[in-house]
Amino acid sequence: MNREEERNAKLDAMFQEYRAALPDVEPGARFMPGLWQRIEARRAASLWIFRRLAQVCVGATLALTIVMGAFLIPRLEKSSPVYSSSYVDELAADHPNTYVDILTGDIK
Amino acid sequence: MLVDFELIERARSGDDGAFNQVVQAYRKRILGTIARLIGRPEDVEDVGQEVFLRLYYSLDQLRTSEVFEPWLYRLTVNAAYDYLRRQRRRQESRMSDLSEQQVLMADAAAGGKRSDEDQRRTRIRERVQSLLGKVSEEDRILLMLKEVEGLSLKELEKIYKVNENALKVRLFRARQRVLKAFEAEGD
Numbered sequence A: 001m002n003r004e005e006e007r008n009a010k011l012d013a014m015f016q017e018y019r020a021a022l023p024d025v026e027p028g029a030r031f032m033p034g035l036w037q038r039i040e041a042r043r044a045a046s047l048w049i050f051r052r053l054a055q056v057c058v059g060a061t062l063a064l065t066i067v068m069g070a071f072l073i074p075r076l077e078k079s080s081p082v083y084s085s086s087y088v089d090e091l092a093a094d095h096p097n098t099y100v101d102i103l104t105g106d107i108k
Numbered sequence B: 001m002l003v004d005f006e007l008i009e010r011a012r013s014g015d016d017g018a019f020n021q022v023v024q025a026y027r028k029r030i031l032g033t034i035a036r037l038i039g040r041p042e043d044v045e046d047v048g049q050e051v052f053l054r055l056y057y058s059l060d061q062l063r064t065s066e067v068f069e070p071w072l073y074r075l076t077v078n079a080a081y082d083y084l085r086r087q088r089r090r091q092e093s094r095m096s097d098l099s100e101q102q103v104l105m106a107d108a109a110a111g112g113k114r115s116d117e118d119q120r121r122t123r124i125r126e127r128v129q130s131l132l133g134k135v136s137e138e139d140r141i142l143l144m145l146k147e148v149e150g151l152s153l154k155e156l157e158k159i160y161k162v163n164e165n166a167l168k169v170r171l172f173r174a175r176q177r178v179l180k181a182f183e184a185e186g187d
Helices: A003-021 A031-079 A087-094 A096-104 B005-012 B016-038 B041-061 B065-097 B100-112 B116-132 B137-148 B153-160 B164-184
Strands: none
Touching (some): B016 B041, B016 B065, B016 B137, B116 B164, B137 B164, B153 B164
């Protein structure tokens, strides 16, 4: 066996000793309850985040609605024309002859 | 496989009872692997719980039950890697707070309380950990899985999703570095 092989063999032996020094671990009595506690805690945390996110979204929507109500609607009202007459009146005003013709039966 | 595919399928579909059975079947093996990867028995259960917690919340991403074991090993490797990184940061800050004499006194006090067998195990553990400290955390875990856990290259390929040749190269380089340190320590 040359020096390189000897070193490799020694290293392998040391790894095996290490394996033997740290055998498989039997979990303690608190392992499973502890695991489920952590699972539940994470679930609760995700739910909390989801609820918080929902609250933030609802709040933001409400705030936006108020802003729209307070600023945008009065502006829109100002810029839009005010109609005092109905659609039929406007139509009649635009086409007075046709309207009369229909009534008198001149249009067939 | 320590459990049948049907049990894993049930756990995947959200059956907590089935998940409990899967954990009970694998916990001893996984805790052993973690103990050897991190080298600190006192933190094994904590890291083990983290592995199964990650498993619980990632089971739905598992493509098929056939790849369950490599998947579980990957989660184990990642949790061990995260632990080692955290530990290194913590150790660096803790050691910088203590004087050299305080560190020596703390080591001596801890050693005095242990039995001979415990001390021998601790010596082996510390020696291997010190040798593995010469390579990166990723290579250290890879080397451990191959040399100590005895996983084959095919199994490692599934865990790391890297081809066999790339793994061989990484393993060879890591082993060479550890061998060099082993020689420097005077075998």
